[in-house]
Amino acid sequence: MAQTRILLGVIGRPHGVRGLVRVVSYADDPASLVAYGPLSDDKGRRLRLAWRGDGIAAVTLLSDAGPVAVADRDAAAALVNTRLYVERDRLPPPDEDEYYVTDLIGLAAEDEAGRPLGRIRAVHDYGAGVSLEIAADGAPPLLVPFTRAAVPSVDLAAGHVRVHPPRVLAATEDAPTDAATVSLAEDAA
Structure with a gap:
């Protein structure tokens, strides 16, 4: 049975004091982590990334109460090693001889x-x-x-x-x- 979510990246250590994080992307094009829309983590939380530099992103946590930006180093540190998933149906099918x-x-x-x-x-x-x-x-x-x-x-x-x-x-x-x-x-x- 095919997985419904595909792992596309992991949040790394904080970058600076204003809530930015390093992101390791497993996608061919790291920009796709933003293009695919909201991502989710292992706990089912929804997140949105906004690139601020090469491998550096701002994170916004999405909930029914509204979006909450990660705004300080402590909040960013709490996200270290968070796996970032996208729903499989939002991804293109792999090319011939390529596999997820x-x-x-x-x-x-x-x-x-x-x-x-x-x-x-x-x-x-x-x-x-x-x-x-x-x-x-x-x-x-x-x-x-x-x-x-x-x-x-x-x-x-x-x-x-x-x-x-x-x-x-x-x-x-x-x-x-x-x-x-x-x-x-x-x-x-």
Whole structure:
């Protein structure tokens, strides 16, 4: 079942003493956080951002009683680590071969022969490229680069991805426990 809200950013530390905050945007275009209209947080509160500089925003909390601007550093500090969501139906559909992260989490991962490898537990992007973390019961997690070579097929409707697992380095059994030696593991096929 598709999530109804998509995480688009997180409020960071305060900037100055007048209620401004740093905002980390997960959108391709940070301006879209304003363009999509009111955002919501994990508690269901509605917020509106107004950019004041590169990654710096003013926040207004929206409620039935009316809007309340975050006007001082203490109020801004109370918002640190607030996740910012937008309703999925306000977002454009992803382009071909693009996916919302939330759509990948939980998909079954299978090797090219259809054998189960586990489920996608997380999607990581540390700057050098996106990786899928695949977890199976009782096995250490497998990190796979999210490239066409390593993940040749994604089928959201069927609920799975096909993965060409990378060759794995395994510690040699006869090596001392503090040794850094590794050997190339044999293929499972």
